[in-house]
Amino acid sequence: MSRVAMLIDESICMGCRGCQVACKQWNDLPGEATTQQGSYENPPDLSASTWTRVKFTELVQGDNLQWLFLTQGCLHCGNAACVEVCPTGALKQHPTLGIVTLERDLCNGCGYCTQFCPFGIPRLDGDVLSGEGLAYKCNFCQDRVTNGLLPACVQTCPSGAFKFGDRAEMLAQGKTRVEQLKQGGFPNANLYGEHEMGGLGRLYVLKEAPSAYGLPENPQYPVMANLWQNAVQPLGTVAFGAAALAVMGFYFVARRNIKMEEVEW
Amino acid sequence: MVGNRVRRVEEAGEAGVIRVRWIPKYTAMERVFHWGHTVTFLALAITGMILFFPFLRPLAQGEGGHLIRLLHRASAIAYGALPLVYLILEPRRALMSLKSVFKVSRYDVDWVKGMIPYYMFARHEAMAPQDRFNTGEKLNAVVIILGSVVFAVTGLIMWFGKGFLPIGVFQTMVLLHDIAMIVTVCMFIVHFYLAVLHPLMWAGLVSMRFGVTSAAYAQEHHALWYYGPDKAKEIYEAQKAEHAAKAEQSSG
Numbered sequence: 001m002s003r004v005a006m007l008i009d010e011s012i013c014m015g016c017r018g019c020q021v022a023c024k025q026w027n028d029l030p031g032e033a034t035t036q037q038g039s040y041e042n043p044p045d046l047s048a049s050t051w052t053r054v055k056f057t058e059l060v061q062g063d064n065l066q067w068l069f070l071t072q073g074c075l076h077c078g079n080a081a082c083v084e085v086c087p088t089g090a091l092k093q094h095p096t097l098g099i100v101t102l103e104r105d106l107c108n109g110c111g112y113c114t115q116f117c118p119f120g121i122p123r124l125d126g127d128v129l130s131g132e133g134l135a136y137k138c139n140f141c142q143d144r145v146t147n148g149l150l151p152a153c154v155q156t157c158p159s160g161a162f163k164f165g166d167r168a169e170m171l172a173q174g175k176t177r178v179e180q181l182k183q184g185g186f187p188n189a190n191l192y193g194e195h196e197m198g199g200l201g202r203l204y205v206l207k208e209a210p211s212a213y214g215l216p217e218n219p220q221y222p223v224m225a226n227l228w229q230n231a232v233q234p235l236g237t238v239a240f241g242a243a244a245l246a247v248m249g250f251y252f253v254a255r256r257n258i259k260m261e262e263v264e265w
Numbered sequence: 266m267v268g269n270r271v272r273r274v275e276e277a278g279e280a281g282v283i284r285v286r287w288i289p290k291y292t293a294m295e296r297v298f299h300w301g302h303t304v305t306f307l308a309l310a311i312t313g314m315i316l317f318f319p320f321l322r323p324l325a326q327g328e329g330g331h332l333i334r335l336l337h338r339a340s341a342i343a344y345g346a347l348p349l350v351y352l353i354l355e356p357r358r359a360l361m362s363l364k365s366v367f368k369v370s371r372y373d374v375d376w377v378k379g380m381i382p383y384y385m386f387a388r389h390e391a392m393a394p395q396d397r398f399n400t401g402e403k404l405n406a407v408v409i410i411l412g413s414v415v416f417a418v419t420g421l422i423m424w425f426g427k428g429f430l431p432i433g434v435f436q437t438m439v440l441l442h443d444i445a446m447i448v449t450v451c452m453f454i455v456h457f458y459l460a461v462l463h464p465l466m467w468a469g470l471v472s473m474r475f476g477v478t479s480a481a482y483a484q485e486h487h488a489l490w491y492y493g494p495d496k497a498k499e500i501y502e503a504q505k506a507e508h509a510a511k512a513e514q515s516s517g
Contacts, residue, residue, distance in 0.1 A: 087316040088326045108330025110316065111427055115435040128425060131334045224436035232440060236317065236447045243451045247458040250385060258387040258464050264481040 003078075003098040004145065005167035006154060007174050009205040010213070011181055011189070012161040013069040015040065015054050019153035019162070023052045023073075026141060026152035046072055048125030051138040052153055059212055070213045071153070071161075073138035074121045075193065076100045076201025081225045082113035082122060090135075094142065098167070098201055101139040109133035118197065118219040140201065170203055177205050197221060287477040290397070292358065298351040299473055305344035306409075309416075310450055312337040317443060338424065345417055365396055366406040372489065376400035384463065390508040394488035394497035405456045412449035415441060 024031065029049040034042050041056035052073035059066040080100045083091045090106035091113055093099070102113075102122070113122040113135050126133015141151035145164075149155070154162040163170060174191040181189035186207045193200030196219050204215070211217050291299075312333045315321045325333060352359045375393030377400065382391040398406065419438040427435060460469045468482040483490065488497040 087319075087322065088330055089322055090326070106326040106330075108325055108327060108334060110330075110334060112439070115427065115432045115439075117432075120432070124428070128427075131338060131424075132331055222432075222436055224433070224440055228436075228440055228443065232443045232447070233317065233319070236443065239447050239451050240454070243454040247454055247462075250458065251462055253385045254387075254463060254465070257385060260464055262387075263465065263467075264485065 002096065003167040003199075003201070004140075004165060005076075005170040005193075005201050005203050006140065006151065007163040007170040007203045007205065008071050009161045009163075009174075009177055010069055010071070011177075011186070011205060011207050012159050013054070013071065014159050014161075015056060015067070015069045016158065017042075017054050018156045018158055019052055019071055020050065020054065022152040022156035023138070024050070026144070027051065046121065046123055048123050048134075048136040051136060055214065057213060059208060066207070068208065068213055070204070070215070072121075073153075073202065074100060074140070075119055075197070076140060077197035078200070079198025079221055081116045081118065081197075081222050084229050085112045085116045085225050087112065097142070097145065099140045099142045099145065100201070101142050102135060102137055104134055104136075107134050109135065111135060113137075116222050116225050118216060118222065167199070167201070167203075174203050174205050181205070181207065286480040288480050288483060289476060290472045290478040290483075291476045292355065293476060294351065294355050295358070295362075296473060296476055298347055301347050302344065305340045305347065306449075306453065308340040309337060309344055310446070310453070312340065313446055317446065341416075341420055344413070348413075362398070365398055366403045366410075368396075368403075372396075373400040373403070384459075384465065387465065389485065390504045392485070394492075394501050395486060395490070397487055397490040399486060401455075401459060405452055408452045409449055412445045412452075415445040416449075419445070 023029070029051065032043045032047065032049060034044060037044055039056050041054070043050050043053065046053050052071060055070040055072050057068040057070070059068055076099055078098060080091070080093055083093050083100060087110060088106045088108050090103045090108075092101060092103065094101065109124065109126050109132060111124040111126070111133070114120075114124050122135045122137040124133050124135050141149070141153075144151060144155075150164050154164040163173060171191070171194060174194075178189045178191050188206075188208045190206050190209070192204040192206055192210050192215060193202060198221075204210075204213075206213060206215075209217070315324045315330075315333050324330070372393040372395065376395065379388075379391035379393060380401075382388040419442040422430065422438045423435060423442065426438075459466050460473070466486075468478045468486070472478040478487075480491070484492070488500060491497075492500065
């Protein structure tokens with residue numbers, strides 16, 4: 001099987017939040033007590049128990065109001081910084097499907113994934129003082145996908161905004177849809193995720209520029225993660241090895257040249 | 266070995282007995298502080314490296330990983346509190362030591378020059394007179410003090426700033442924390458070698474354990490401290506002149 005992707009057509013999404021409910025059901029996540037914020041958007045943010053969520057944006061353009069929906073969740077980067085920085089190996093990428101999963105039994109709650117994700121997706125549920133905690137994020141229902149089922153959110157979507165399958169196929173469908181939208185009165189329509197971060201596993205068909213939805217226009221693999229993994233870590237290994245070897249060398253030279261009988265006590 | 270030594274003493278009589286005159290070097294508080302800092306430093310280094318090195322990954326996973334991270338934080342509190350407590354208990358001595366550690370003189374340059382000839386080839390005349398802390402000890406102290414400041418600042422930001430500060434800040438802190446770790450652990454390796462393994466520095470470990478050092482050792486290793494600046498300089502110059510004369514004789 002080749003790399004899979006989820007294609008979410010935000011021009012079709014009607015903001016029913018069925019995906020949120022299905023996600024909670026399949027992953028056995030509790031609901032959250034929230035308060036009225038003056039929007040249909042609820043809960044207010046992704047959290048340890050909300051792995052996918054429809055974000056509501058009211059875009060005012062002159063006299064025209066557009067209600068933009070964005071189904072937030074892990075974007076399953078081709079080049080995933082969280083997997084690289086995870087010190088436990090709890091975060092991993094499926095070798096063929098490309099799904100980025102989090103094995104909670106291995107997680108130690110360090111929260112590096114939450115600090116290196118360019119989209120701010122993983123959430124840490126933990127105690128600040130002791131650092132006890134675990135990270136949570138969408139895993140594309142890898143358990144369902146590897147058993148021939150669709151992810152829960154895709155399965156449940158009544159509007160048909162979700163598609164899931166071979167990534168190349170999803171890209172082709174997304175591009176066709178963008179062309180349709182452009183001709184149908186959405187000149188800013190675009191497909192998000194073809195090349196970003198090594199190609200995303202969650203592709204969005206957007207009516208407006210990504211920034212209008214609160215998505216980063218040009219997400220970058222964090223420079224610090226690169227420096228850390230490819231420079232500082234090898235440097236540390238080499239430095240300790242060199243220091244230990246040098247010290248051993250010095251010891252043998254010193255032992256040969258120093259006569260303790262001549263040393264005054 | 267003990268049997269051997271006893272027989273040699275019997276044969277040699279009084280001349281076979283090593284007589285050491287001990288002089289005080291470190292207070293009890295200084296030693297407790299030093300060893301407390303050693304233990305917490307090692308605890309921090311070990312628990313920290315478990316998150317740093319990929320080959321130690323199995324120890325960082327799951328419940329064990331939670332425990333490692335908790336131990337790292339607990340040790341960090343002790344590591345940070347120790348110097349502050351010491352500063353309160355012995356403020357004048359602490360300031361005196363701090364001053365001498367950050368003081369740089371011509372003898373420090375000479376120490377660096379004479380480091381290899383002295384420590385590797387036992388050329389005694391190459392060693393410039395040293396204060397209560399020699400240049401190497403001062404360098405170790407400076408690196409550990411500055412490193413600890415970096416550890417404390419970056420560590421506290423990572424501990425309490427996660428989620429509140431921009432992720433770029435957190436990422437920079439991770440990197441700085443790691444760089445400080447590499448520098449200080451390398452320094453520790455060298456310090457361990459000179460203090461514990463190096464044969465000429467035998468009295469270093471003794472004085473950090475019992476608080477005293479031998480007068481003969483202090484004369485050779487800490488002349489500036491033992492004799493005072495004027496006499497130390499005199500002896501150093503004479504030593505160098507004598508060596509130069511000898512070298513000339515042997516070559517001529």
